[in-house]
Amino acid sequence: MKKADLSVNFCGVNFENPFCLSSSPVGNHAEMCSRAFDAGWGGIVYKTLNVDTSFKIVMPSPRLNAYHYNDKRFVGLQNAEQITDRTLDDNIMDIKELKRKYPSRVLISSIMGFSDSDWEILAKRSEDAGADMLELNFSCPQMARKDAGHRIGQDYNLVEHFTGVVKKHCSIPVMAKMTPNITDMIPVALAAKRGGADAIAAINTIRAITDIDIDQKVPMPTINHQSGITGFSGPAAKPIGLRFVSELYNSKDLALPISAIGGIETWVDALQYILLGGDTIQVTTAIMRYGYRIVEDMIEGLSDYMIDHGINSLSEIKGSAATKLIDPSNFDTRHQVVSVIDSEKCIGCGQCYISCQDGANQAIVFDTRLRKASVDETRCVGCTLCKHVCPVWDCISTRTVDTRNQSHAAIF
Amino acid sequence: MIRIIDKESICDFKSMHPSMSLRDAVCEAERCLLCEDAPCSKGCPAGTDPGKFIRQIKFKNIKGAARTIRNNNILGSTCAHICPTDKLCEMNCSAMKLEAPINISALQKFAIEYGRQNNLEKLESSSGSGKKVAVIGAGPAGLSTAYELAKKGHSIEIFEKEKMAGGVPAWNIPEFRLPADEIAQDIGKLRDLGVIIHTNQHINTLEEVDKLKSEFDALVVATGLNKAFGLNVFQDAENVTDYMTWLKKIKFSNSEMKTSVANKRIAVVGGGSVAVDCCVSAKALGAAKVYMISLEEGDDLPADKEEIRLAQRMNVIFKSSSMIKSIDMKDGKVSLLRGMEIAWKEPENFNPSNATEVEGTDFSIPVDYVVQAIGTKPDYYNLFSELKLGPKSCFVAEGDEKMWASSGCTFAVGDVVNGGATVVRAVGEGKKLAEHIDKFLARGEI
Numbered sequence A: 001m002k003k004a005d006l007s008v009n010f011c012g013v014n015f016e017n018p019f020c021l022s023s024s025p026v027g028n029h030a031e032m033c034s035r036a037f038d039a040g041w042g043g044i045v046y047k048t049l050n051v052d053t054s055f056k057i058v059m060p061s062p063r064l065n066a067y068h069y070n071d072k073r074f075v076g077l078q079n080a081e082q083i084t085d086r087t088l089d090d091n092i093m094d095i096k097e098l099k100r101k102y103p104s105r106v107l108i109s110s111i112m113g114f115s116d117s118d119w120e121i122l123a124k125r126s127e128d129a130g131a132d133m134l135e136l137n138f139s140c141p142q143m144a145r146k147d148a149g150h151r152i153g154q155d156y157n158l159v160e161h162f163t164g165v166v167k168k169h170c171s172i173p174v175m176a177k178m179t180p181n182i183t184d185m186i187p188v189a190l191a192a193k194r195g196g197a198d199a200i201a202a203i204n205t206i207r208a209i210t211d212i213d214i215d216q217k218v219p220m221p222t223i224n225h226q227s228g229i230t231g232f233s234g235p236a237a238k239p240i241g242l243r244f245v246s247e248l249y250n251s252k253d254l255a256l257p258i259s260a261i262g263g264i265e266t267w268v269d270a271l272q273y274i275l276l277g278g279d280t281i282q283v284t285t286a287i288m289r290y291g292y293r294i295v296e297d298m299i300e301g302l303s304d305y306m307i308d309h310g311i312n313s314l315s316e317i318k319g320s321a322a323t324k325l326i327d328p329s330n331f332d333t334r335h336q337v338v339s340v341i342d343s344e345k346c347i348g349c350g351q352c353y354i355s356c357q358d359g360a361n362q363a364i365v366f367d368t369r370l371r372k373a374s375v376d377e378t379r380c381v382g383c384t385l386c387k388h389v390c391p392v393w394d395c396i397s398t399r400t401v402d403t404r405n406q407s408h409a410a411i412f
Numbered sequence B: 001m002i003r004i005i006d007k008e009s010i011c012d013f014k015s016m017h018p019s020m021s022l023r024d025a026v027c028e029a030e031r032c033l034l035c036e037d038a039p040c041s042k043g044c045p046a047g048t049d050p051g052k053f054i055r056q057i058k059f060k061n062i063k064g065a066a067r068t069i070r071n072n073n074i075l076g077s078t079c080a081h082i083c084p085t086d087k088l089c090e091m092n093c094s095a096m097k098l099e100a101p102i103n104i105s106a107l108q109k110f111a112i113e114y115g116r117q118n119n120l121e122k123l124e125s126s127s128g129s130g131k132k133v134a135v136i137g138a139g140p141a142g143l144s145t146a147y148e149l150a151k152k153g154h155s156i157e158i159f160e161k162e163k164m165a166g167g168v169p170a171w172n173i174p175e176f177r178l179p180a181d182e183i184a185q186d187i188g189k190l191r192d193l194g195v196i197i198h199t200n201q202h203i204n205t206l207e208e209v210d211k212l213k214s215e216f217d218a219l220v221v222a223t224g225l226n227k228a229f230g231l232n233v234f235q236d237a238e239n240v241t242d243y244m245t246w247l248k249k250i251k252f253s254n255s256e257m258k259t260s261v262a263n264k265r266i267a268v269v270g271g272g273s274v275a276v277d278c279c280v281s282a283k284a285l286g287a288a289k290v291y292m293i294s295l296e297e298g299d300d301l302p303a304d305k306e307e308i309r310l311a312q313r314m315n316v317i318f319k320s321s322s323m324i325k326s327i328d329m330k331d332g333k334v335s336l337l338r339g340m341e342i343a344w345k346e347p348e349n350f351n352p353s354n355a356t357e358v359e360g361t362d363f364s365i366p367v368d369y370v371v372q373a374i375g376t377k378p379d380y381y382n383l384f385s386e387l388k389l390g391p392k393s394c395f396v397a398e399g400d401e402k403m404w405a406s407s408g409c410t411f412a413v414g415d416v417v418n419g420g421a422t423v424v425r426a427v428g429e430g431k432k433l434a435e436h437i438d439k440f441l442a443r444g445e446i
Ligand SMILES: Cc1cc2nc3c(=O)[nH]c(=O)nc-3n(C[C@H](O)[C@H](O)[C@H](O)COP(=O)(O)OP(=O)(O)OC[C@H]3O[C@@H](n4cnc5c(N)ncnc54)[C@H](O)[C@@H]3O)c2cc1C
Pocket: B082, B083, B084, B136, B137, B138, B139, B140, B141, B142, B159, B160, B161, B162, B165, B166, B167, B168, B169, B172, B173, B201, B202, B203, B204, B222, B223, B224, B225, B226, B247, B273, B274, B277, B380, B413, B414, B415, B416, B420, B421, B422, B423, B424, B426
């Protein structure tokens, strides 16, 4: 079997493939990380380090709640986890051990300090242990301290300052990991760049509430009768991650490589991030759910895609979808479509009719005798609501209307 | 496993297994629990690894799924059509404890079709080992052994007596269960690896066998079961045939058979899967009445439940717990079967000698054709006297796993050893034998 070259050069570091663990319990210690490397992951962002002598971390419990949508389980994950609760010495020993065992794989040390000296210690000790890169965690949304995590990530002066401190004390490349809990990520990313960051990682988890116990009247996860607004990740977070990554890529001022994160499970998800500007890919929730083994399918699937499409290097396609994003004020409104229902495939449920009737432009005719739906083209505004609610995957399609010589309900 | 019985396809002798759409496949794979220990994979005698290919489909690596099947099982497509999955991979599916087992055969079929449509690359043969192996018989066991040995870089030549490779699946399994193109596609993979298949090469004499032994480093006997049993009562009747001839004619002279069988009365003797194939095929040809006459009854019938359901759906008349006692002949043909119902003297012992006739149950059935499906045994065993002969003229298996027979550089595998099992088992045993021969050939080098 032919294999495509999946390698990426990211800040001068060579990754055998772009797939990495993101900083989280999936990269908690050396034994886990060894198994991840053995499974084929190209890089690991180790669980965020802490100077335990300056602040002792204790994890809350239970710390997880999953977001289920009807019978679909685990479309998202909420966690109230802190950064590492292991000692710095133990973690540094593990990083050394991993670099000894896997010298050609990339190990990135994620760090979070609570003072200049913390950041300095973490940077130096990581580099000395052999870490190939650093990732600065400016983005944990549930730190047990008020002056840390995403609160830094929301304050660009601190981001610039701490990045500067780290850069002063290390020679390896440095990534700044962004929080999505902010209206505009670009100013923060630019602050990291001013501080000397070599790359941006995005996104960390989104502050959210996934569920509420309606009998006890407490949100979940319920930690001794209380709860909190904490980090949300997984497939449901992907659209938000895609947005931020494309914005980072499209920022001309920023122009830094990007490590893309958020809801990635398959090679298709990863490819979508790459098409929006990602250089490397990071994953947590999918690994928590399915294990390290999923990387096999990411590697094989992406490799097949590259061979089938004649792509020699991922850099050839990086960002090619991001450049097609324009401001909604500039959309070409002369280009209009109408929906077309394949009456052979129509099972006659009438869902499209209800949706169009109450949520669009009353353009669907439902023949209750034949139990078939059809589109009244003089009323169809081409919103495609019907196409998306139809339970038959390929029943409703669209047809482009030439609005120069044909009327269209959206315009006339 | 037969899930939907599509009568129309059966009567047209077209595949009765509908293809899965991408949507259905994704939804089905989505149900898989991705068990840690993949009991489905453990249940596959050929090591096709459904646990892996279902996961690959679930993670949108469908071409990878096709690759897994192709690499692991030479007859992946054949197996997807005819494996009794409810007794194999699907038997221990964890999803069954929640709802229904994953429809593994349909997913297997889907992945293979996807691979074909998306130009799955051909297997590349590895560099030559310089060793040569001859295989007699191009049935599942021979093909599988050849495939694995070829993958390891050995030069393989297969000698097949018929004009086409494939063994029982190609010649006898009805078209509605296994379309000829599926096995042909499977066999195509061997040619990609440079395996030479000599058809119309009947190895029938000791001289021919000796010649193969002198020209090749190892000889694999995978000749299957070729001698059908018959009941003495039918001796020389013209309109009595065995299942092999019957099914072969239906497969390859379908329209002629339609003319001669339509509106006729057929009696099939036997209660196993093969008898069901004979009955259902006869019904599909348009026979007026088809009787399946067997000693066993109900749950004791050796045929699979699904197959019995199929026969019932095709309106086959079950003449169970019945024994043929005598026949009436007319113009050299059997015209009437006379029999009696039986009971078993001691339970669970379905040997004819354990049967007693039940008084007052005499019956007679007028027939136009009789098909005997009461078993087969190997032929040609006298050509390989170095191999140990066991009961029912099969070679005696050895080794820890008892998957093949061997003596010196002669090896035997498949139905000719296991006495008649399944395609997937023949494939699995062929794979294991290939590993063994590979080691054997390496030892020879030292
Ligand atoms: C009617 C029927 C239905 C079946 N249905 C199923 C099913 O649904 N699912 C399933 O899993 N299994 C099924 N089986 C069983 C399955 O077909 C066999 O277990 C399998 O084919 C055994 O493979 P084999 O290679 O050992 O033998 P065979 O398939 O018998 O192959 C032996 C080959 O050797 C050739 N040969 C024999 N002697 C010589 C010689 N002297 N020189 C050259 N060539 C020779 C033969 O022509 C043949 O091609 C069925 C069997 C029958 C008879």
